[in-house]
Amino acid sequence: MTVTDLDQFQSWMQKVLINSSDTSVQTAGTKIAASSRQSPQARLAIYQRSYYARLLKCMREQFPALCYALGERLFNDFSLEYLRKNPSQSYTLYELGSRFPSYLAGSRPDKNSSVKEAWITFMVELATFERQLFVLFDEPGAEGMISASEETDDQHLQLQPAIKLGHFSFPVMDFYQAVRRKEEPELPPFQPVSLMMVRKNYQTHILSLTKAHYVFLQAMQSGMDVSGALQHTAISLNLSLERVTRSWQHRDGVRNRWLSFGVFVELNI
Template identity: 45%
Template sequence: MSDSSSLQGMQEWMQNALVHPHKVQTQEVNARLVPSNRLSASERLAIYQRSYITRLCVCLAEQFPASRHALGPALFDNFARVYLARDPSDSYTLYELGRRFPAFLEETRPDAAQPEENRETWINFMIDLATYERSLFVLFDAPGHEGKEWPNVDTPDEDLVLQPCFALGSYRFPVANYYHNVSDNSEVQLPPLENSYVAISRFDYLTSSFPITYPHYVFLKALQNSQNVAAALDHVALALGTSPKVVHASWKDQIREQWLANHFFVSRHALDAK
């Protein structure tokens, strides 16, 4: 039990009382809180206990709308309450509330002890979907390149680097399609098992997802590590057993202009000037 004579001790006790209401003893409440004319100390605390968790569940649902749709409101709310009890908010901002939610789904899955091939498909889907939603949510409010000059087709490859508001995703299901169908209020069902790769970028505060192929994913992943277009292209050729000449030609003739238009890149000099 925390020292009730200090502000920090009272704050710690109050957080535990809000997150774990069933563990609070009446004598603890009476020792720290006072009753009103109409309510006991425990009844006054219960108002905050109910509203606190309910508010956090609403915030979590706003951060994971497609996951809520897939699970259904009632089941998602149950998952949210268990998550909040296991990993209570540790930040001054609710922006971080869902940071550990995908990991929570992975760590608490009931078939965790099973070999990968024997695990439940729908659980894999929920984990991938929550991971994708978290990536979108983070990029929505992350520092970006808005208000600055973007590169164009005349910018040399040596000056191209991935923009600050950019993310890559590799998933076992087409979760991006599912998410956007939910956002569009389309009729959706759980998608089939199918590897999907997604690039996410933000331009003028609008976050967009782009389906990409596995070779594209390998290239962009290498580019994240090296920030060197030529080196990333050579890595693709080596990883896929393809001629470097073919890979470089594909980049130049089929990919480069489109990805510049989609604002995947910024100028290296623009970043260095910050």
């Protein structure tokens, strides 16, 4: 078999593994030898079932709370359709679910309606939250950097790399954590929440944020220093800078709490 023949066979194999109804399956006899007990099509079907079983298992592991919320059967149906339209293009299954939240958002039946179904919105947001949480573990983080302390001047504070912010219409964190505790939570009511996910020493923490905290952290992620982020927060929320600064500097405030979770590292100047 030449390199060209191998490339063509691999392309054909990927196509028929992804789409079992494809007419190319009928050409299996020209690609795969029959055994003493099975036809080429039957042998190919074994690979197809095994391939999708492995991918579905991976999807359930990446989206455990969404799988619980939808039920395994419906989750598998959504995942299969997603995988057919978005076949894996990476040598690792790590990226398998990277486009799943956007796929769910783009395929929701009410996407063109002015009134959105709450449960669909919750499912899309839950998928988004779980994907953010999943990728955070392997992203570049603060390992090897100098952690900031209470003694670090504000001008030397910067956000560490392994941080993700999210604003959701439903309490996705509470639902996710209940599922992980093997409880049986009901679908939650509308309740907007802002969250920060941060990894410290390869442990991920999820912190609830007020609107002011969220605006402040967004400003710092955009490149502002602490002073600029405080001013931006005060202006954005129509608060006095004195009040915002006082809240930031309070010994029991978020500054020291976030420091304990490794949110900041020292900026080298």
